[in-house]
Amino acid sequence: MNLRYTLSFLRILKIPGLYPLMKDWQASIRINFIFAAYESGLLKALSQPCSRRNLVEKLQIKRLELFDALLEVGLATKELAVKNEKFFIKGKRSKAIANANGDMLAAIIQASVTYYSDAYKNAAARMYGEELGDNLNEIGEIVARFSKMTEPIIKDFIASLVRGKNHMSILDVGCGSGFLLRSVYELNSNVNGIGLDIDEAVVDQAKNNIKTWGLAEKFEIHHGNISSFSEKAGPFDLISLINILYYFKEEDRFDLMNNLCERLAPNGILVIVMNFHSKGKDVAAANLNVVNNSLKGLTPLPDIDEIKSLLEQCGLSKIKIHQFMPGSSFLGLAAYKG
Ligand SMILES: C[S@@+](CC[C@H](N)C(=O)[O-])C[C@H]1O[C@@H](n2cnc3c(N)ncnc32)[C@H](O)[C@@H]1O
Numbered sequence: 001m002n003l004r005y006t007l008s009f010l011r012i013l014k015i016p017g018l019y020p021l022m023k024d025w026q027a028s029i030r031i032n033f034i035f036a037a038y039e040s041g042l043l044k045a046l047s048q049p050c051s052r053r054n055l056v057e058k059l060q061i062k063r064l065e066l067f068d069a070l071l072e073v074g075l076a077t078k079e080l081a082v083k084n085e086k087f088f089i090k091g092k093r094s095k096a097i098a099n100a101n102g103d104m105l106a107a108i109i110q111a112s113v114t115y116y117s118d119a120y121k122n123a124a125a126r127m128y129g130e131e132l133g134d135n136l137n138e139i140g141e142i143v144a145r146f147s148k149m150t151e152p153i154i155k156d157f158i159a160s161l162v163r164g165k166n167h168m169s170i171l172d173v174g175c176g177s178g179f180l181l182r183s184v185y186e187l188n189s190n191v192n193g194i195g196l197d198i199d200e201a202v203v204d205q206a207k208n209n210i211k212t213w214g215l216a217e218k219f220e221i222h223h224g225n226i227s228s229f230s231e232k233a234g235p236f237d238l239i240s241l242i243n244i245l246y247y248f249k250e251e252d253r254f255d256l257m258n259n260l261c262e263r264l265a266p267n268g269i270l271v272i273v274m275n276f277h278s279k280g281k282d283v284a285a286a287n288l289n290v291v292n293n294s295l296k297g298l299t300p301l302p303d304i305d306e307i308k309s310l311l312e313q314c315g316l317s318k319i320k321i322h323q324f325m326p327g328s329s330f331l332g333l334a335a336y337k338g
Pocket of ligand 1: 140143144147148150173174175176177178179196197198199202224225226227241242243244247
């Protein structure tokens, strides 16, 4: 490095915090680029190397300067590259998102740039009394795609509950994408059951997935609220609440649990998996808790002991707590009826 550059670099280092902030900013520029490239269809259009002109035609771009500016960020962050005048995807994040299995990764980026950012953008005003956000029903589709991330984390825990068992019937409350039903089926094909979700867009997503996975004979997807779910199906050998308990107010949880216990078969298992209050020890849980405290219809992450004692009050026994990752407050609970 020549002396002139070294001096400017040293001047940057002299301003406390500037260098680490610039690094963080670069990471956020990458996230924002990937978001725009995904939402605009650019990543999809780049499934094969493509000239700028072909991209403009394919995507029917109306504002060329803005499109060029975005391509430039793609090149500067090394998410894109260009060879023989053709653009292609270079970065591993963009490559993974453009891949056939990239939907969950895309949803992580979408969640981060939309409702997670909104929660922080509005945190100051809301802390001082402004109305909480009222768009929970608009983000359900992204939440369900994002939440599929839970699948590989909890699979061994679910295996310990269903593998090698005789026929089991399952009720997955707040089924989201329906991944839990697929996981259970992969671990024990002798199952059938119901996935229930209150959000219509999410129900469409789950129905579509269950059909694509060839599981429509095994699982029905219902649209509805568990609190008023009048379906007579059951009793169930396993009822799951995956990433959903914080959608219920604290004062409603006792009734919810009793309702679910009534639907459990003797020796049936109630499974709860979610982020619990991390007391500043788990950044993912703490981040989610900001969203939970920002939107109407969500509640703060509860303490694990609170939920364990709720299950005991409802007469469930042999309660086991499962730690998935060291230092994480993302936990599983299994409790038995009778
Ligand atoms: C964070 S998502 C989790 C989805 C899925 N269990 C997963 O882990 O991927 C919570 C889901 O619960 C659904 N939900 C919330 N309250 C509900 C209720 N009272 N009855 C049925 N579904 C509900 C929401 O619509 C949402 O799709």
